[in-house]
Amino acid sequence: MNSTNNMMPILLKAALFATVLFWTLILSEKFEKGYFIIAIIIISIIPIFIICSLAVLYTILPLFLLEKKDLNSHEMFQKYFPYYAIIIFGICCFFVVNSNFDEPEFMFAITVFFTLMQSWIWLCKTGNKIDKSKK
Amino acid sequence: MKNLILLTSAILFSTLFYRQGIGLNLSLFTLLTIIVLVINNKTIIKTKIYIIKIFAYFITGVVVFLYKSDLTIIANIIAFFTLIGSISELKSSIYIKFMNGIYTTIVAAFSLYFDKQTTEIQTVKKNKINYVYWLKIIGIPALFLIIFISLYRNGNPKFNELILKIDFSFINLQWILFTGLGYYLFYNITNPITIDPATSLDLNTGNYLNKNEIKHLSPKKIKEENKLGIVLLYLLNALIILFLITDVLYLSELYQMTAPELSKQVHTGVNALIFSNLLAIAIILYFFRGNLNFYDKNKGIKNASFLWIFLNLTVILITAIKNMEYINSFGFTYKRIGVLFFLMATSLGLMSTYFKVQKTKNLWYLFRKNTQIAFAVLILSSTLNWDKFITYYNINYAEQLDLKYLINLSDNNTFLLKGYAEKGNLNNNDKFDIDVRHNNYIRKLRDNSWQEMVFDNVKITE
Structure with missing residues (x-):
């Protein structure tokens, strides 16, 4: 499973995905026009990239690195993705309930959840291409 | 046909839950889910275990309307996941059903998408979307509808008034995104999946020691x-x-x-x-x-x-x-x-x-039986209005009454307490507390939208 070799594009894609999703959700509530908001969105890519990278590198990547058996991406996905998804869903729900269903927290949780799930797909797909090219 | 059902369900989902609290909407969502699941897989109404699960889920939906409480909402959510998990794999243990239910509900679309991507041999070529067909199906009737509506509006002032009254202000980008979430949810539950290693291990493990x-x-x-x-x-x-x-x-x-x-x-x-x-x-x-x-x-x-x-x-x-x-x-x-x-x-x-x-x-037998019992107890206990039960018992039979405790319970005992305050010899402070609570509850009920309605709403309109 060599998907871990090519992390940077995945992290960038995840950050971009999260930025688009997060700001779509935020702006759907109250649409703001002007250069100021565009500047904020562009600047926000930096913290979002950091958060995404930390989340992917500390929660998904260890599963790939610590797996001792030589599993292909499909097997990795089958083995870990369900439990990972359930745990992340549980954490997001806890976060939302604790925040008393406040909208910003709710939107943040939705962004985190969907970004991490999509990152899994990208990570496994990259691994799959590498697996195939090796064969 | 399936897409139409999903789209309709998603719009209903938005109508029920967009910017709403819990009440009648959760009960109607329960009914909607059951209808969508039955339409999607008609065999489920022919199997006894499915019917039991559907009935349990339906009961929890009804009790949310009758006496909403944290317990009834939690029971409804657990019954929902268990029903979805049953459709994923009928023969698995109840805790595996619950896990499969969560997995299906939250990420079935991702899992199916990934499976599609990784399937190397695709015997069936993917059908191309016929855009012209869809344009005809949606565009032409929409165009004619608009033309005829404007004609009728000019011809009939009452009709014109009616059309002007229709308020589409609730539709905005956020509403559309929320509908998208509803679509995602219904797409997931109509495409049940299983957690493969756990489900197959469970199916291959019997109840007896070998x-x-x-x-x-x-x-x-x-x-x-x-x-x-x-x-x-x-x-x-x-x-x-x-x-x-x-x-x-x-x-x-x-x-x-x-x-x-x-x-x-x-x-x-x-x-x-x-x-x-x-x-x-x-x-x-x-x-x-x-x-x-x-x-x-x-x-x-x-x-x-x-x-x-x-x-x-x-x-x-x-x-x-x-x-x-x-x-x-x-x-x-x-x-x-x-x-x-x-x-x-x-x-x-x-x-x-x-x-x-x-x-x-074996040990699995213990887990299976005990989780089954826990599930049954949860569903049964959710059918009782506990706050009302506690209040009724305490004011009628308890030797010593802690009225402060009863006043601090949820709104489900408000009318009972109000009746007690009107009949009984309470001190002014307790009467005042009960009146304040009663008035607040009535105000809350009157502020409820139709989606947030509970059975007490019906009582106050009588």
Whole structure:
């Protein structure tokens, strides 16, 4: 499973995905026009990239690195993705309930959840291409 | 056809939940989910287990409308996940169904997308979307509708008024995104998936211990373990008998106890009981983990175990009597009901341990049975309006009434308390508190949108 070799594009894609999703959700509530908001969105890519990278590198990547058996991406996905998804869903729900269903927290949780799930797909797909090219 | 159902369901989902609290909407969502699942897979209404799960889910949906509480909402969510998990894999254990239900609901679309991507041989070519067809189906009727609406508006002032009254202001980008979330949810639940390793492991594991799968010990070791078990269990039986004798003697003094003494006695008793019962089950499970189940001379250790289970059940019964005495004097509280639930759960745990030993079952049997029982208890307990029940019992039968406790319960007992305040001789402070609560609740009910309505809304309109 060599998907871990090519992390940077995945992290960038995840950050971009999260930025688009997060700001779509935020702006759907109250649409703001002007250069100021565009500047904020562009600047926000930096913290979002950091958060995404930390989340992917500390929660998904260890599963790939610590797996001792030589599993292909499909097997990795089958083995870990369900439990990972359930745990992340549980954490997001806890976060939302604790925040008393406040909208910003709710939107943040939705962004985190969907970004991490999509990152899994990208990570496994990259691994799959590498697996195939090796064969 | 399937897309149309999903789209309609998603729009209904938005209509029910967009910027709304919980109430009638959750009950209608329950009904909608059942209808969508049945349309998607008609065989589910022909299978008994599905019908039971659907019925359980439906009941929890109804009780959310009748008396909304945290318990009814949680029961509804758990019943929903279990039903979806049943559709994923009918024959799995209930906890696997629950896990499959969560997995399907939250990420079936991702999993299916990934499976599609990784499937190397695709025998069926993906059908291209016929955009012209869809443009015709949607565009032409829409165009004609708009033309005719504007014609009729000019021809009939009443119709014009009606059209002007239709308010589409609720549709905005956020509403559309919320509808997208609804679509995602319904897409997921109509495409059930399973957690593969866990589900297949569960399906391949029976309820009985298999002699061939057990790590064999030498006959000498089995004999030693049998002796150790007999000695340990009979000693523990002797100890518990001594404990029971002192406890029964203590029971006669219950009537002379003050409230704090009785409370302390019940709670310390329950804490001790929790630990002793868990230990009892653990010890029995340890001895009957493998070889001793098939040992010819295991009658002695089996009898000692059964006796211990019986004696532990007796301890539970005595603690239940103490708790009931406490309830008779001071009324119900959630904590006291919790104690009764715990005692019931422990008794059921001990009974399932008895069947495990008696019928040479494995640990999975225990998990399966106990989670099934827990699920049934949750659904049944959600059908009772606990706040109303506690209030009714306490104001009618409790020797001492803690009105402050009743006032601090949820809104479900408001009308009962109001009636009591109007009839009873309460002091002005309590009457005032009850009136304030009643007025606040009435205001809250009147502020409810139709989606947030509960049964009490119907009561105040009568």
